[in-house]
Amino acid sequence: EQQHKKYIAFISYKRDDEQAASWLQQSIESFKLPTELIDNNTHLNEFQKRYVFRDKTDMSCGVLPDIIKSGLEQSHYLIVICSRAAIKSEWVNNEINYFLSLNEDNYSKVIPFIIDGVPYSKDHECLPKAIRDIPKSKELLAINLNDSILDDDYKEIAVVKAISYMIELDFDTLWNRHKRREEKERQNKIAERHRYQRLESKYLCEMAEDYFSKGEYTQAYQAVLLALPSDLKDPDDRPYVVEAERMLRRFLHQNISFPEVYDITPSINQWAISHDRKLVATSDGVSGKIRL
Numbered sequence: 001e002q003q004h005k006k007y008i009a010f011i012s013y014k015r016d017d018e019q020a021a022s023w024l025q026q027s028i029e030s031f032k033l034p035t036e037l038i039d040n041n042t043h044l045n046e047f048q049k050r051y052v053f054r055d056k057t058d059m060s061c062g063v064l065p066d067i068i069k070s071g072l073e074q075s076h077y078l079i080v081i082c083s084r085a086a087i088k089s090e091w092v093n094n095e096i097n098y099f100l101s102l103n104e105d106n107y108s109k110v111i112p113f114i115i116d117g118v119p120y121s122k123d124h125e126c127l128p129k130a131i132r133d134i135p136k137s138k139e140l141l142a143i144n145l146n147d148s149i150l151d152d153d154y155k156e157i158a159v160v161k162a163i164s165y166m167i168e169l170d171f172d173t174l175w176n177r178h179k180r181r182e183e184k185e186r187q188n189k190i191a192e193r194h195r196y197q198r199l200e201s202k203y204l205c206e207m208a209e210d211y212f213s214k215g216e217y218t219q220a221y222q223a224v225l226l227a228l229p230s231d232l233k234d235p236d237d238r239p240y241v242v243e244a245e246r247m248l249r250r251f252l253h254q255n256i257s258f259p260e261v262y263d264i265t266p267s268i269n270q271w272a273i274s275h276d277r278k279l280v281a282t283s284d285g286v287s288g289k290i291r292l
Helices: 017-030 035-040 042-047 066-073 090-102 152-165 171-213 215-225 244-251
Strands: 006-014 075-082 109-112 272-275 281-284
Touching: 006 017, 006 066, 006 090, 006 152, 017 075, 017 152, 035 171, 042 109, 042 281, 066 090, 075 090, 075 152, 075 281, 109 152, 152 171, 152 215, 171 215
Parallel strands: 006 075, 075 109
Antiparallel strands: 272 281
């Protein structure tokens, strides 16, 4: 069982790699542990809020200041952002050595995050000297984002891998629960959006009926088209409402030919209705054009 400390991890990095360090801190702290895992693993209660220490000040070479020492002392793990810039940082080496001295050379507490360069390479070395000095017989959880730093899927896997390691939970268990929760949240968002779009479509059909009763068939037809989905097989498209079909049937039953309607957007991303309910503004969310 892990000793209680304020931070789950301390991120050591060269200022050149601040963007990667900031992304990693935010990703770890914002990751949601599945509730059912917490219920079944009481030791995870401490890690529901995973604070990460990342110093944001530029420091000259020398003795580690007290705030850095305190951060290292209060951290369960040390994550080292490894790059060709990092090997030039005396601070990164000092932080690694101090952390190891606090943890009785427990190398398993050090997690190298490689974002640039090649480990143990003559020309493109990325591992700080303090990590290269660790005996190779000691296996470290090294995470290599070198070739996939822009691949969001791989970056997500890397974050979950680091978190599962730090909270002592099987990666597959955490990853599978994480993806199931994501899918559930996605389905909930679709359902919520569909509920709102049904209300939109029904309101558009009411407008169409009003236009139809006044003989303004072009406006009625435009409103009906906006209320219809572009593709019934697309789960992300606007849901079908029977009111729209009924309005189209009114054109057919009363022998009213469908009016020519120009420049109707096939896919509506955003729309708004004027206060007097006489105008509908639409946008496809891509071209930047607004249509009335």
